[in-house]
Amino acid sequence: MKQVFKRPESLSKTPFHYCPGCDHGVVHRLVGEAIDELELKNRAIGVAPVGCSVFAYDYFDFDFNQAPHGRAPAVATGIKRTRPDAIVFTYQGDGDLAAIGTAEIIHAANRGENITVIFINNAIYGMTGGQMAPTTLIGMKTATSPYGRDASTAGNPIRMSEIIATLESPAYVTRVAVNNPANLMKAKKAIYNAFKLQKEGKGFSFVEVVSICPTNWGKKPADSHKWLAENMLPVFPPGTFKDVHGVEKA
Amino acid sequence: MAKVLMKGNEAIGEAAVLAGCRYYFGYPITPQSELPAYLSKRLPQVDGVFVQAESEVAAINMVYGAGSAGARVMTSSSSPGISLKQEGISYIAGAEVPCLIVNVVRGGPGLGNIAPAQSDYWQATRGGGHGDYRTLVLAPNSVQEMADMTIEGFELADRFRNPVLLLSDGVLGQMMEPVNLPEPRDYDVNSKKWALGYPGKDKAERNLCSSIFLDVEELEEHNWHLYQKYQVMTDLFSEGQYKDFAVEEHLCDDAEIILVGYGIISRILKTVVEKCRKRGIKAGLLRPKVLWPFPTKAIQRLADKAANFLCVEMSCGQMVEDVKLAVNGKKPVYFFGRTGGTIPSDFEILNEVDKIVRPD
Numbered sequence: 001m002k003q004v005f006k007r008p009e010s011l012s013k014t015p016f017h018y019c020p021g022c023d024h025g026v027v028h029r030l031v032g033e034a035i036d037e038l039e040l041k042n043r044a045i046g047v048a049p050v051g052c053s054v055f056a057y058d059y060f061d062f063d064f065n066q067a068p069h070g071r072a073p074a075v076a077t078g079i080k081r082t083r084p085d086a087i088v089f090t091y092q093g094d095g096d097l098a099a100i101g102t103a104e105i106i107h108a109a110n111r112g113e114n115i116t117v118i119f120i121n122n123a124i125y126g127m128t129g130g131q132m133a134p135t136t137l138i139g140m141k142t143a144t145s146p147y148g149r150d151a152s153t154a155g156n157p158i159r160m161s162e163i164i165a166t167l168e169s170p171a172y173v174t175r176v177a178v179n180n181p182a183n184l185m186k187a188k189k190a191i192y193n194a195f196k197l198q199k200e201g202k203g204f205s206f207v208e209v210v211s212i213c214p215t216n217w218g219k220k221p222a223d224s225h226k227w228l229a230e231n232m233l234p235v236f237p238p239g240t241f242k243d244v245h246g247v248e249k250a
Numbered sequence: 251m252a253k254v255l256m257k258g259n260e261a262i263g264e265a266a267v268l269a270g271c272r273y274y275f276g277y278p279i280t281p282q283s284e285l286p287a288y289l290s291k292r293l294p295q296v297d298g299v300f301v302q303a304e305s306e307v308a309a310i311n312m313v314y315g316a317g318s319a320g321a322r323v324m325t326s327s328s329s330p331g332i333s334l335k336q337e338g339i340s341y342i343a344g345a346e347v348p349c350l351i352v353n354v355v356r357g358g359p360g361l362g363n364i365a366p367a368q369s370d371y372w373q374a375t376r377g378g379g380h381g382d383y384r385t386l387v388l389a390p391n392s393v394q395e396m397a398d399m400t401i402e403g404f405e406l407a408d409r410f411r412n413p414v415l416l417l418s419d420g421v422l423g424q425m426m427e428p429v430n431l432p433e434p435r436d437y438d439v440n441s442k443k444w445a446l447g448y449p450g451k452d453k454a455e456r457n458l459c460s461s462i463f464l465d466v467e468e469l470e471e472h473n474w475h476l477y478q479k480y481q482v483m484t485d486l487f488s489e490g491q492y493k494d495f496a497v498e499e500h501l502c503d504d505a506e507i508i509l510v511g512y513g514i515i516s517r518i519l520k521t522v523v524e525k526c527r528k529r530g531i532k533a534g535l536l537r538p539k540v541l542w543p544f545p546t547k548a549i550q551r552l553a554d555k556a557a558n559f560l561c562v563e564m565s566c567g568q569m570v571e572d573v574k575l576a577v578n579g580k581k582p583v584y585f586f587g588r589t590g591g592t593i594p595s596d597f598e599i600l601n602e603v604d605k606i607v608r609p610d
Contacts, residue, residue, distance in 0.1 A: 045319070045446050048460075057458055063446040065318050066460035068341050071311035074303065078315025078323070081299045082273060082439060083447040086319070104311070107304035 008032030010041050012061040021221025023211035024052060024120065026178050027187070028059050031091070031118060034192040038199055040087045045079055047072040049101075051093040052126040070101020073108035076115045087198055089116040095125045098134040098160050105160070112169030112203045116194045119160060122211040123232060130216030134158040137235055142216070157235055161208045165241030171203035173242040177210040177233060179225040186238070193247040202245050210236050253428040258396045258418065259326075261429050262352055263288035265397035266324055269404045270437025271350070272298035273323040275312035277305055279331045280364045281420040282354035286326065306331040310338030310351075317347040318459035320445030322404055322437045326352035328420075329370050330361060332378075339413055340379030343476070344461025348407035350400065351385070352416045354423035357591035365591025366420030368513060371568035374417050375542040382473045384480045386414045387541040389512040393427035395539075401432065402495070408442075410483055417541060419564070421514045421593065484543040497545040498537040499552075501527070505534030507607055508552050510561040510573050512538045514593070519562060521596045522603065531607055541569070549576035558606050559583040562599055564592070582606075 007013075010032035016025045035044050041062060048056040050069035057064030067075040072090035080088040097105050097119050108115065124142055125131040132145040135157050139148040149157075165173040172194055176187035187209060194205035210232050212224035219227060240248060256264065263285050266274070274289045286302065293300040299316075303309035309325050316323040327335060332353045342349060353374065357367040374387045386406055388399040396418060403414040440449055446457050463469035487496040498516070501523055502508060509519045516537040526533035536552060538545050553559075559577055561570040561584070570585045577583050586602040588594040 043447075047315070054462060057460065061456065063457045064460070065315060065446060066345075066458070066462055067314070068311060068337055071307065071314075071338070074308040074311035075315035075318075077301065077308075078273070078275065078312035078317070078321070079319045079446060080315075081301065081312075082316045082319035082321040082323075086447045103304050104308050107308065111301075 008036045010035040010044065010061055012059055014058045016059060017055065018052065019215040021212070021214040021224065023122070023178050023209070026184070027118065027120060027209050027211070028056070030188045030191045031089070032060065033188065034195045035087070037192065038195050040195060040199060043085060043087045045083070045086045045088050047076045047079070047088065047090040049090065049092040049096040051096050053091050053093060053120065054127065056091050070096050070099070071104055072096065072101065073104040073113070073115070073117065077108055077111070077113050080113060080115050087195065089118060089195070091118045092120070093126065094121045094123065094133045094135040098158050106164070109164045109170045109204050109206065110167050112171070114198055114201055114203055116198050116205045117207070118191065119206065119208040120211050121160070121208055121236060122213040123157070124213050124216045126213050126216055130213070135236070137231060159236065161206065161241050164206055169204060170206060170242055171197050171244045172205040172247060174206070174240040175208040175210065175236060175238050177228065177238055179212070179228050183238065197245065197247055208236070210238070253430050255426055256393060256429050257284055257424060257426050258393045258422040259284035259354065259424070260288045261393045261397040262326070262400045262416070263292060264431060265400035266350070266404070267292055267296060267298070268432060268434045269322065269401040270435050271322045271324055271404060272296065273316045273321045274299070274325065275301045275303050275309040275316070275323070276325050276327065277303050277309050277331060279328045281356055281423050282326050282328045282352065284423070285352065306334035307337065310335040310342070313349050314338055314342050314345070314347060317342065317349045318345065318446050320439045320442045320448060324350040324352065326354065328354045328356045329358050329367070332370065332373070336379035339385065340377070340381050340383060341461050342413050343383035343385060344381060345459045346411040347413070347459060348411050349413050350403045350407055350416060351413055352418065355417065355419040357589070363591045364420065366514065366564065366593065367589065367591055368419060368515065368564040369568065369589060370417065371541065371563070371565060374415050375544065375572070383476060384542055386410065386412055386483065387417050388414065389417050389539055389541050390422060391513050391516045391537065393422070393425065394429050396422060397429050397431060410479060412479070417513070419513055487540055487543040488545060488547040492540070496538070496540040496543070497548045498539055499548065500535040500537070502534035502536060502552055502556070504532055505556050506532045507558045507560060507603060508534050508536050508556045510536045510549070510559055510569070511563065512541060512569065515562050515564060518594065518596055518599065522599045525596065525600055526603055531603060533603060544572045544576070546572070546576040549573060550578070553577045553580040557581060560602060560606060561585050562594060563587045564594070565589050
């Protein structure tokens with residue numbers, strides 16, 4: 001019998017602990033597939049953030065560092081500078097990357113560190129219980145914006161891909177979603193491209209994945225993906241903001 | 251090698267290179283600026299890496315990353331910057347990653363000033379960040395020791411898989427003295443089996459650098475493991491291999507008053523001891539060269555012989571608490587300090603000695 005589907009070698013056998021319907025498992029798998037397909041497993045070193053994916057190191061089957069909140073790009077810088085042949089990536093949420101770790105991500109990008117960043121944007125803090133994130137939509141109710149996010153006091157959703165794309169150094173900046181099969185295939189390709197660029201030593205690659213948080217959004221998974229398409233994607237439009245080496249055309 | 255005239259901050263930089271350190275991550279702050287400037291020039295000459303980070307926070311996390319990947323790595327800063335690094339130091343201690351952290355202490359609290367001080371003693375010796383951990387703290391008192399302790403610091407960090415703090419001050423960082431530099435040592439980035447990316451065949455299935463233990467029983471076990479390591483360190487520094495490295499005693503055997511001070515203060519205290527002796531006062535000097543583990547036993551031994559202790563610091567009194575704990579009420583422990591970046595004169599200290607031994 002021919003095997004047509006299997007767990008990527010880059011993923012460990014540990015079952016995901018994520019909530020039912022969460023996109024983390026899907027994105028972990030896409031990262032695992034990309035690393036497998038590029039034959040990078042033996043060189044891969046991941047950096048886990050603080051947030052729901054703090055235990056990412058349990059789900060990937062290679063070396064990992066667990067970084068302080070927001071500092072993953074700095075930790076990844078230290079690892080990559082020490083081991084230039086390693087394939088180093090961070091996996092960060094919106095609180096980690098777009099709030100407490102804003103300085104670290106901007107400057108790692110601006111130095112053009114030859115690392116890959118996978119940024120999960122689900123507009124909310126998951127692990128701590130559904131607080132307002134920098135990417136929370138206007139009017140969106142969270143544990144710390146019970147009347148809905150008010151732009152006059154809490155500002156507007158921050159668009160990290162667009163900000164990072166203004167820098168000269170990054171090689172690849174793209175935003176994808178995994179809310180339907182078509183988008184998922186685009187996300188897979190984007191993550192593959194990002195690691196391919198790193199493999200070729202072409203610099204900083206950044207993939208934002210617009211994702212859902214059914215538990216803290218208080219919605220069923222299917223409804224969450226519908227809500228994402230209708231509400232999040234207009235604010236965080238998918239697309240490629242920077243592709244210096246034309247990896248998408250290759 | 252012949253002696254060379256160097257600034258303290260530069261001596262640390264050159265010693266780091268000679269110790270095989272090839273990775274430096276830091277952020278500018280006075281009065282340690284000569285150190286990153288030196289290494290920004292020197293490290294590229296030996297295929298090393300110098301990164302000026304966006305913040306102290308980022309710099310210490312780069313150290314965490316590099317150290318976890320097996321690098322012999324360092325950062326440096328001065329007091330306010332060291333405060334910013336505490337988050338990272340706590341993670342590094344929890345994950346047991348070796349590294350060297352230099353604090354060229356300046357006056358605080360807050361922005362304070364850029365003059366020399368010893369007011370970071372508590373922060374340095376009590377851990378500094380959150381959680382049950384310790385850093386090994388070395389306290390040089392000359393430019394020569396800035397170099398020697400940098401080299402020893404890397405060795406100790408690797409031996410104990412623990413961050414080592416070099417606690418210096420604005421005087422030691424800025425002053426120039428002749429230094430005897432040792433022969434360079436080789437360091438192999440692939441010498442640590444536990445490091446991320448370790449390529450050896452004897453590697454575990456995979457390596458993980460982490461300080462999270464969500465299960466309370468696991469974290470308790472980890473914390474006791476760290477504690478036991480700290481106990482081993484304490485024994486080695488108080489009675490074992492590093493006993494002589496940890497403390498300097500000068501004319502203590504017949505002393506009626508023991509002056510206690512570390513770092514630049516100990517140089518002044520040596521002058522005070524000489525002046526006391528000339529005036530017929532039997533004074534001695536005890537200088538902790540390692541501040542944690544603190545040389546408690548050396549002080550305990552002297553507490554049986556001497557009549558009085560006078561602890562002198564460039565702070566309102568921090569190490570004096572450890573001296574009192576060691577003396578444990580056996581003899582009076584006095585304190586004299588200047589703070590805010592002021593250095594006490596030998597004359598001032600001599601007056602304090604007089605008040606104690608010749609109260610009338």
